Amino acid sequence: LLLTVLLAAAIMSQNLVPIHIAFIPILVPPLLEVMHQLRLDRRLAACVLTFGLITPYMVLPVGFGSIFLHTQLGPSLAKAGLEIPKGELPLAMLLPAAGMVVGLILAFIRYRKPRDYRPVELPGEEQHAPLSPRNVIVAAIALAAALALQLYSDSIILGALAGFLVFTAGGVVPWRESQDAFTQGVKMMSLIGFIMIAANGYAAVVGASGQVPVLVESVTSGLQSPPLAAALLLLLGLFVTLGIGSSFSTIPIITTLYVPLCLALGFSPLATAALVGSAAALGDAGSPASDSTLGPTAGLNADGQHDHIRDTVIPTFIHYNLPLIAAGWLAAMVL
Template sequence: MNAVIIAVLVMLVLSLFRVNVVFALITGALVGGLTGGLSIEKTIEVFTNGLGGSASVALSYALLGGFAVAISKTGLPNLLVEWVLGMVGKQGDSKAKAMSKTLIVFSILLMACFSQNLIPIHIAFIPILIPPLLKVMNELKIDRRLIASVLTFGLTAPYILLPAGFGKIFHEILATNMADAGLAIDMGDIPVAMLIPTGGLFVGLLVAVFISYRKARSYEEVEFVEMEKGQYSKVGIVFSLIAIIAALVVQIQLNSMIFGALTGIVVVYLSGAIKWREADDLLTEGMKMMAFIGFVMLAAFGFADVLKATGDVDQLVKQAADLIGGNQSLAALLMLLVGLLVTMGIGSSFSTIPIIATIFVPLAMELGFSPMATIALVGTAAALGDAGSPASDSTLGPTAGLNVDGQHNHIWDTCVPTFLHYNVPLIFFGWLAAIIL
């Protein structure tokens, strides 16, 4: 049996049984490497070498965690909480609560979408924006699975559809690899071809918001930074806002989450809102808050490198091609399922495109798929799994913000909801696009 399928299944099954995701990734990599013909020594070597690829990401998360705690200490989150709770009303008016819930969900969705195209900061905003809002969400009894679904939609749909920011990178990679595989396309056709698949994501979002997670869900009130009501100064608030803006500007200008977070921390410290003798403890506390996400990213890169080293990723694509024959409907479905398996394991749609385009583009041309249908097939196959994969930053990011108080499970509260609401409709709508375009 193909090593990629076995490794991904081992990783997913262990994760679903609430085995630690890091342990699940390491075990999956070991099983996949041995199944793919690598010796145990070679598997360990490849996995270990792959860890370095995510070192900058892990450090970014750690510093963003420190920045989030520093911002919380200034009192800005408490001010935000008091303002929103004031909107809810002293008597807990149901209409006010509904309006507040709508405002929060819409604001988070807007910020997530902006993070891909308009202000390309990707997941960097989540550890800063979400933890301070948890108290408000708890008061309004908002199901965090809803917020995870909203965030993941905003982290995936915009770059798939819109050719700006990360979307431009995705579209360029798609166009370049399709051209290298023998089909030159106009980049202007990509948004048109990806419109139907993106519609599947939108349908999933509507189901999550209005059906699956519309009911109230209670959480315990846990403070990750202790602070009394009203304990903030105008100077601290102003400097915290300046710190957030400075962090975003530096990150965009230098294309570095590390130095962006570092800049924000320095600005907060210079404001005097945090005493220097407290600085080390606060930064350490923030790093611990994000440590789990950093370790998952490290393990995910090693896992992906082992899968690539086995050579079974290419073999999986070729095996799917051999099964297809001349059936277009079956071809479209198998291509999408292969894309799902590969991306669930690797955790990145951007890295999946070069792997699948090499085989899928010639195959699609041979089967008579139009260029637009081929774009939809390859683009959707690559994007599948980005939502729902335990190793994807589109799921790790939401968990990083929602689990700071230990009440949001990465697998069952982020990965499973996003897989069901986005990957399932994306398969159907991607298949539909390939058939009708």
């Protein structure tokens, strides 16, 4: 039940109420004592949170999924010469997302045994008032308002703003603290914006150099096997995203190179989209610099008993990147 709650919260943070990892430092630390009593392996909790932070945006075209599919993947493919209808982009990512599901199941099997931790002592822990029915009702209204406005206006910003205003007007977020809460949220998300701007600029330089056709010709002249090409492209995407730490920022960089190469090797449009999307998502789990690993560590390490590399990065890399490579390769072969 505890892991289901964490998974549901992570999924909603991507699509229903797009706050990304901002919920983790609030929700997870108070649950560490429960995890301690249940002898829950926190590596499993990290895998559950990372799954919920990545998989939804791969297939659900709402919230961050809308940004990944409709703002990044679709336009980047079109700019590189491959037009794909918006409605077909989630279909191209279904098989890769299935690979993530397989990885989650394997994580449940691998980390099913109890694991002991020291008694939880959170620095600066404060007593909070019991949750009131009024706050629950306000939260439900905020969720509905955020989702409805986001779907109606196709604007993730308006949806998030509506949810925030409802929380503030309903008293869940005190009016005196609303400015600090809003500022902290902007600080947390601004880094993603800067990375995306830099990545788009780098992709523009690569395209303007005029060397992409030369690169494609040199690679395709010696590589005529689509299965081998698909595997190499996925591995390349893995290493790029591991360094950048953001699948959103990887798309503009790799699309410029991938689309001409895939078309030259005879991949279908859906297979090309699956390759680009999978290659971008690869490395988001398992990158030390990714929000999808930094966020879970920030919550699970509140008492200093969860190592970022050993307990988050390595488990998520093994359980998600390897199945995603296999699923992305299969999607490229069958679509």
